[in-house]
Amino acid sequence: MASAQPxxxxxxxxxxxxxxxxxxxxxIHVLALYGPGASAAKVYGLxxxxxxxxxxxNAHGMCQQGALTICEHIRRTGGxxxxxxxxxxxGIFHGTLNGARQFTPTRSARSIEHLLEQADALEVHDxxxxxxLHFSDKLRxxxxxxxxxxxxxxxxxxxxxxxxxxxxxxxGLKLALLDPTSSLLRAQxxxxxxxxxxxxxxxxxxxxxxxxxxxxxxxxxxxIIGGRGSGKSxxxxxxxxxxxxxxxxxxxxxxxxxxxxRSFDRFRTPGGARxxxxxxxxxxxxxxxxxxxxxxxxxxxxxxxxxxPNGFNAQRFNAGVWQDTGLSVEQAAKSFPVKVFSQKxxxxxxxxxxxxxxYIDRAPEVSIQAWMERNEELRRGLxxxxxxxxxxxxxxxxxxxxxxxxxxxxxxxxxxQQSNVAEQVGIYRQxxxxxxxxxGYVESLLSPIRQLDAALEQExxxxxxxxGEIVLQRPDSETVHQDALAIAEELDVKYQAVRQxxxxxxxxxxxxxxxxxxxxxxxxxxxxxxxxxEEISRLATQGVGTAQEADLAMRRSQELEAALALIADHxxxxxxxxxxxxxxxxxxxxxxxxxxxxxxxxxxxxxAGNSNLRITIVEQADLDQSNDEFRGILRLQEGTFVEDVxxxxxxxxxxxxxxxxLTDERLDGPTHKRVTGLKLGILGGSSEILGQGLxxxxxxxxxxxxxxxxxxxxxxxxxxxxKVEFRRNQxxxxxxxxxxxxxxxxxxxxSFLLSHGDEPLLLDQPEDDxxxxxVSELVVEQIRNNKSRRQIIIVTHNPxxxxxxxxxxxxxxxxxxxxxxxxxxxGLQERAVRERICNIMEGGRDAFRQRYKRIFExxxxx
Numbered sequence: 001m002a003s004a005q006p007x008x009x010x011x012x013x014x015x016x017x018x019x020x021x022x023x024x025x026x027x028i029h030v031l032a033l034y035g036p037g038a039s040a041a042k043v044y045g046l047x048x049x050x051x052x053x054x055x056x057x058n059a060h061g062m063c064q065q066g067a068l069t070i071c072e073h074i075r076r077t078g079g080x081x082x083x084x085x086x087x088x089x090x091g092i093f094h095g096t097l098n099g100a101r102q103f104t105p106t107r108s109a110r111s112i113e114h115l116l117e118q119a120d121a122l123e124v125h126d127x128x129x130x131x132x133l134h135f136s137d138k139l140r141x142x143x144x145x146x147x148x149x150x151x152x153x154x155x156x157x158x159x160x161x162x163x164x165x166x167x168x169x170x171x172g173l174k175l176a177l178l179d180p181t182s183s184l185l186r187a188q189x190x191x192x193x194x195x196x197x198x199x200x201x202x203x204x205x206x207x208x209x210x211x212x213x214x215x216x217x218x219x220x221x222x223x224i225i226g227g228r229g230s231g232k233s234x235x236x237x238x239x240x241x242x243x244x245x246x247x248x249x250x251x252x253x254x255x256x257x258x259x260x261x262r263s264f265d266r267f268r269t270p271g272g273a274r275x276x277x278x279x280x281x282x283x284x285x286x287x288x289x290x291x292x293x294x295x296x297x298x299x300x301x302x303x304x305x306x307x308x309p310n311g312f313n314a315q316r317f318n319a320g321v322w323q324d325t326g327l328s329v330e331q332a333a334k335s336f337p338v339k340v341f342s343q344k345x346x347x348x349x350x351x352x353x354x355x356x357x358x359y360i361d362r363a364p365e366v367s368i369q370a371w372m373e374r375n376e377e378l379r380r381g382l383x384x385x386x387x388x389x390x391x392x393x394x395x396x397x398x399x400x401x402x403x404x405x406x407x408x409x410x411x412x413x414x415x416x417q418q419s420n421v422a423e424q425v426g427i428y429r430q431x432x433x434x435x436x437x438x439x440g441y442v443e444s445l446l447s448p449i450r451q452l453d454a455a456l457e458q459e460x461x462x463x464x465x466x467x468g469e470i471v472l473q474r475p476d477s478e479t480v481h482q483d484a485l486a487i488a489e490e491l492d493v494k495y496q497a498v499r500q501x502x503x504x505x506x507x508x509x510x511x512x513x514x515x516x517x518x519x520x521x522x523x524x525x526x527x528x529x530x531x532x533x534e535e536i537s538r539l540a541t542q543g544v545g546t547a548q549e550a551d552l553a554m555r556r557s558q559e560l561e562a563a564l565a566l567i568a569d570h571x572x573x574x575x576x577x578x579x580x581x582x583x584x585x586x587x588x589x590x591x592x593x594x595x596x597x598x599x600x601x602x603x604x605x606x607x608a609g610n611s612n613l614r615i616t617i618v619e620q621a622d623l624d625q626s627n628d629e630f631r632g633i634l635r636l637q638e639g640t641f642v643e644d645v646x647x648x649x650x651x652x653x654x655x656x657x658x659x660x661x662l663t664d665e666r667l668d669g670p671t672h673k674r675v676t677g678l679k680l681g682i683l684g685g686s687s688e689i690l691g692q693g694l695x696x697x698x699x700x701x702x703x704x705x706x707x708x709x710x711x712x713x714x715x716x717x718x719x720x721x722x723k724v725e726f727r728r729n730q731x732x733x734x735x736x737x738x739x740x741x742x743x744x745x746x747x748x749x750x751s752f753l754l755s756h757g758d759e760p761l762l763l764d765q766p767e768d769d770x771x772x773x774x775v776s777e778l779v780v781e782q783i784r785n786n787k788s789r790r791q792i793i794i795v796t797h798n799p800x801x802x803x804x805x806x807x808x809x810x811x812x813x814x815x816x817x818x819x820x821x822x823x824x825x826x827g828l829q830e831r832a833v834r835e836r837i838c839n840i841m842e843g844g845r846d847a848f849r850q851r852y853k854r855i856f857e858x859x860x861x862x
Contacts, residue, residue: 015168018043021084022050024067026107028092028115029084031123032074035170042077049073059151067092068111071118080173082121085149087131092116093138095131103134112138120177121145125159143180146187161186166808166827175829179851182784182806193219195293196336197791198760199302201239204285207278208234209820216825218809220787223802224795225840226813231820232795233342234279235813236764237267239793240340241307242288243760244333248340251358252348260344270309280309290336305332337362341753342764343746350737350745353722354625356615356752357599363756365602371595378588379715385581386711392574399567406560413553428532429554431525438522445509452502462492585676585714592717593619593672599720606756613751614734618721620671623659624648626718630659633713634682636701644698661690662718675717683710724748742769747778754782760791767798780804799837799847803828812836 019033020043034042047063050070054061063070071081086093092112095105105112112135116122121143124132132139145161164183165172176183185191203213208231215235226232240246246268252258255265269278286307293300302317303325314327327335341349349355361368467484470477512518536551596619603615620626627646631638636645646659661667662674667690674690681689682702688694694702705713724737726748737745746769754761767775775798783805786792794801802810810833814821826833838844 017168017170017173019079020046022046022052022070023062023090024050024070025062025064026067026111027062027090028067029090030067030070030074031082031084032070033080033082033170033173034078035173036168038078038170042079046073046077046079049077068114068118071115075118078170080120080170080177081118082123082145083115083119084123086122086124087126087129087135091131092122093131093135095134097130101130103130105131105134116142120174121180123147123149125149141180143177143184144186145177145184159187162191164191164808166829169829171831172827172829179806182787192788193293194758194760194787194789194791195295196759197291198239198243198338198793199289199291201235201242201289202285202287203235203238204287205281205283206234206238206820207281207284208815208818211819213820213822215811215822216809217791217793218807219791220808221783221792221794221805222809222811223805223807224793224811224813225797225802225837227797227815227840230813230815232797232813233764234267234820235811235822236340236342236762236793236795237264237279238286239288239762241268242286242305243290243336243338243340244305244307244312244329245338245340247330247333249345252345252355258348260342260348263344282309284309292336303332303336305336337759338762339753339757339759340762340764341766343766343768345764346746346749346753346766347742347769350724350740350749353724353737354622354719356722356724356749357720359753360599360602363602365605366595366598368595371591371598375588375591378584378591382581382584382588382715383711385577385584386707386714389574389577389581390707392570392577395567395570396574399564399571402560402563402567406557406564409553409557409560413557427528431528431532434525435522435529438518442509442513445512446506449502449505449509453506456495456499456502460492460495462488462495465491588715589672589676589717596620596720606752610751610755611730612727613748614725615752616723616725618663618671618723620675620718621663621721622719623655623663623721627659629716630718633709633716634702635705635709641698641701644695658689658692659718661692667691671718679713679716682713743771743774746770747774751778751782754779754786758790760793761786762793764795765797766794767796767801772798772800775800776804797841799841799844800850802837802841803844803847804851810837812840 015036017033017036018038018040019031021029021031023029032043032046049065050073051064052061053064065073067083074081083092085091088094092107092115093105094107095103097103116138119142122139123146124139124144125146126132127139127144145163146159147161148156148158150156150158162185163173163176165176197219198217200217201215203209203215206213224232224235240249246264249261249264252261255262267279270280270282270284288305290303290305291300292303304315304317304322306313306315312329312332314325314332315322316325317323349359360366465488467481470480596617600617603617607613607615623646631645634645643656644658646655646657648655658678662671662678667674677690682705685699685703686694687699725734726737726740726744727734728744737748740748746766750766750770766779770779779798779801783792783794783801787808794805796802801807806828808827809825810828811825812823812833814823824830824832824836828834828837834848838848841847
């Protein structure tokens with residue numbers, strides 16, 4: 001029961017390609033391979049054509065035909081020609097080394113060239129051998145395979161090569177060998193696959209597709225093709241919704257501001273209403289299945305994201321069942337990042353380079369979310385310090401007023417001090433304090449006694465407490481009654497003792513209070529107080545002042561001195577806090593500058609290999625985008641104080657206003673220092689900021705700002721400016737994207753989007769606005785560079801993208817019987833798919849002719 005045994009984790013079904021290795025009359029080994037469906041008769045027929053003179057299964061038999069003729073027989077019978085172990089004996093590159101290690105080929109250059117023209121592939125075991133190095137120019141661009149070349153089954157599988165085929169077939173093998181760069185891997189454990197990928201999309205109840213539609217996707221490159229109105233773009237937009245990327249569209253602005261958003265809103269609005277061409281219905285259900293691989297743990301997580309017009313749901317496949325995760329749309333988008341771009345979306349990014357910042361900030365290298373969290377933390381800290389500063393300033397600002405009042409009070413009390421009243425006042429205050437200390441002490445003794453007395457009831461609560469009658473006869477209750485009476489009487493006595501003890505405590509305190517020492521002391525203080533009052537009365541009769549005035553003056557003087565002492569403390573705290581404020585603002589400023597640095601580093605990394613595109617991030621220099629924010633902080637109504645803040649002259653590009661100063665190349669100092677100077681000038685109420693005088697009405701408007709406005713201004717920084725420049729080739733000069741054609745703009749931004757990332761990338765007709773040269777140079781080349789690390793899904797009507805981009809899966813879309821349909825999905829090796837490409841896509845045959853001349857001949861004559 002071997003079939004009942006569990007399969008090994010690395011188990012794969014085997015597909016055998018029958019074939020035979022022949023020795024030609026010159027002694028060259030040629031390997032012939034046929035499709036998995038070929039029978040032994042195919043091999044025996046080749047043996048007959050090659051005039052094999054040995055016995056079956058005899059490895060030493062030879063053919064009477066030459067290698068070139070054998071290759072022609074193999075090709076005519078539908079096989080694949082592989083020149084076996086080319087660098088070894090019986091290989092076409094065999095040769096000898098002399099003492100100086102100079103290589104001399106055994107065969108003539110002409111015979112080698114003729115054989116290479118017929119070969120589909122070369123088998124080379126050692127690419128560093130003398131023969132392989134000598135013929136390196138002949139190997140360049142060819143399919144170089146490796147195999148066990150085993151004559152015993154125990155040696156099978158010792159060497160291997162990976163060939164990309166949608167399905168094991170002779171056509172798939174031929175296609176792979178015709179494109180070794182992207183379809184052949186030598187001596188690797190397994191081909192690299194993107195870590196994150198969308199595996200399928202299910203559409204239910206779409207406006208033009210009522211029946212469920214299941215759409216699979218390749219882990220690498222899936223091309224969606226079809227004529228106009230076939231549903232290609234619809235498929236991509238439904239996928240955008242299913243994988244939670246609607247927010248990306250919204251970042252472009254409102255429907256009023258963006259054609260892309262307006263078009264998407266039409267698509268998303270439930271269809272059927274008059275004048276509405278929407279594709280979504282109230283009962284539409286879109287489900288995408290996605291996979292996330294963790295190479296470090298060698299694990300894979302499978303999720304299902306389901307979108308409905310009224311909600312979103314995310315499930316995880318765990319232990320054989322789907323389980324709800326509770327992820328929101330935002331959380332799902334974060335856990336499974338996907339990039340979706342339509343051609344119009346790319347063009348809008350090109351038209352507004354500042355919008356690229358949103359895209360750049362999403363990169364893990366920038367990590368805008370972590371930056372924003374830290375930025376908010378620094379803002380809160382700065383705002384808290386500013387709030388404390390305002391409180392301290394309010395206190396410190398009273399110092400001058402209090403010092404003036406203290407001076408006046410001091411003058412008023414000087415007369416008292418010169419008439420001995422000062423000495424009397426001192427004695428009075430000391431004795432009055434003594435009375436207060438003694439009274440306070442006595443009160444501290446009496447207060448607990450009063451609390452105890454208040455806690456006890458006036459009547460003894462135990463006097464009338466008796467145990468009630470117990471009905472049980474057995475056991476005898478008399479003993480219980482006696483014990484109960486005894487405890488009540490004992491508690492009665494104790495209660496009376498407590499009351500007596502409290503009375504005694506009160507007597508002790510009163511005894512202390514009436515003791516001779518305390519009485520004499522209080523009498524002495526009273527005498528001193530009386531003497532003071534007599535002196536005040538005497539002074540009043542002499543016109544120096546009333547006793548009340550003297551008393552109030554002395555008390556106010558003490559209050560003022562205490563208040564000024566507190567203000568002195570507040571001033572010291574304010575000095576220290578303002579240092580903290582400068583540090584806090586510097587930290588916030590450096591953190592903002594760090595964002596610019598992260599953006600620059602990311603762009604530099606992405607464009608390291610792109611010599612024809614240049615993206616410059618100019619720190620805090622986007623005045624146009626920053627203008628509205630700045631005016632909002634200053635609470636300026638639209639259309640007011642334009643010349644004071646920022647006025648742009650479209651005719652000559654000049655600007656006036658405060659913001660203009662930030663980027664004025666004629667001024668010294670970096671922009672970030674000017675930004676700080678601008679803020680401090682406004683906060684300080686200056687009439688001149690950074691060399692520009694402020695008009696009166698504008699200054700009046702600035703003075704109306706409140707504390708919260710000032711805090712917001714201090715926390716604000718202008719946006720970075722994005723400059724995009726490009727050139728067609730290295731011989732041209734860079735030019736600004738603003739002056740570029742639509743195709744040049746699109747190609748520049750598209751080049752940037754394709755240059756980095758490992759998340760799935762979905763593009764809708766990226767070739768629009770591009771000429772065929774740009775399609776080949778940019779899109780096709782980048783697809784080939786990208787798809788080993790990321791999944792690519794492209795809606796296209798350009799056959800070069802499909803064919804020369806080497807799509808692993810082609811999804812032809814058609815509109816039939818009032819429904820969008822998906823027919824004949826498969827790889828390029830499948831004849832039906834190639835027929836679809838040639839019938840649907842203008843120039844499809846040209847694309848195949850360019851890339852697969854031999855396959856194209858088969859397509860025409862098959």
